Amino acid sequence: MKKPYWQSYWYRVRVRLDDEQWAGWQGLGGPEFSQVSNVALRDSSLEAWATAFLEEARSELDDLRGDLLLECFDEPTPGAGAEPVHSAQVTLRRP
Template sequence: MDRGPLVPVPNAALARAPLEVWADSLLEEVPYELEDLRGDLLLECYAEPAVTDGTPPVYSRQVRLPGK
């Protein structure tokens, strides 16, 4: 899968919890939602909606997709 377009984190989600809590919750669901995929999934969150190469993420976490 390629990087694709950036998708904003819902404002309502950030009103209830910090970015790290929202992202960790999202990543807990991913293996069940993408159960037919195998490999690593990298989630990176940026402060700005338009990033350039070399812009460091404010949050980054990688999870393993078990695949079938």
């Protein structure tokens, strides 16, 4: 079967805070996976969208200290151990 022209992606955002009470990567609340807007992907790559998304998130989460991780998948509910098709990480502002 021929692969469709359009590829949909889903993402999750996780945070690892510097505060010692948090161990490992934690979700930020809301649904675990959200769909990347098809409109956003019409004119740019998944990687470009992810970079812009993380920069905006970084500025909105300026009160947190730690790391932010964005993982993108090509299915809406990937199974345990599924590898993301793209992932990127940024450091949240340090004091």
